[in-house]
Amino acid sequence: MAVGKNKRMSKGGRRGTKKKIIEAMTRKEWYDVIAPATFKTRQACKALCNKTQGLKIAGDNLRGRVYEMNQADLDDATNKDQPFKRIKLEVKEVQGRNLLTQFHSMQMTT
Numbered sequence: 001m002a003v004g005k006n007k008r009m010s011k012g013g014r015r016g017t018k019k020k021i022i023e024a025m026t027r028k029e030w031y032d033v034i035a036p037a038t039f040k041t042r043q044a045c046k047a048l049c050n051k052t053q054g055l056k057i058a059g060d061n062l063r064g065r066v067y068e069m070n071q072a073d074l075d076d077a078t079n080k081d082q083p084f085k086r087i088k089l090e091v092k093e094v095q096g097r098n099l100l101t102q103f104h105s106m107q108m109t110t
Contacts, residue, residue: 027051029058033067033099035089039074044089047099059094066090066104084109 028048035044045067052058067089072082086109089101 027053029097031062031094031097031099033089033091033101035074035101036103038103040076041074044069044074044101062091062094062099064091065099067101071106 027050029051031047031049033044033047034042047062047065047067049058049061050056068086069089070083071085071087072078074087075082086107088104088106090104091099092102093100
C-alpha cells in the first residue's frame with residue numbers, strides 16, 4: 001500500500017445515502033391495557049409499542065408482556081391491606097387498541 005493512500009476512497013467512496021433521521025415517537029402507537037372483569041378499574045394503564053411495519057406485527061410484540069400494579073389502584077380502595085399487594089397482569093389478546101390481560105401473579109410487599 002502506498003504511503004498516504006486512503007484505502008476506502010480508492011473504491012469509489014461511500015455508496016448510497018445517509019438514513020433519514022426520524023423522531024422515534026412518530027413510529028409508536030398507544031394501547032389501553034384492560035384489566036380482567038374482577039377489578040373495578042378496567043383500564044389499568046397505557047402501553048407504547050412500535051407500529052406494524054412489514055413482517056414486524058405490533059400485536060406479536062405486545063402479547064406476553066407483563067404489567068405490575070397495586071391492587072388498590074385496580075379496586076379504587078383505600079383499605080390498609082390493599083396497597084401492599086402487587087398484581088401482575090399478562091397480555092393474552094390484542095383487540096384493536098385494547099390489550100386484554102389475565103391474572104399472572106400476586107406479590108406481597110413489606
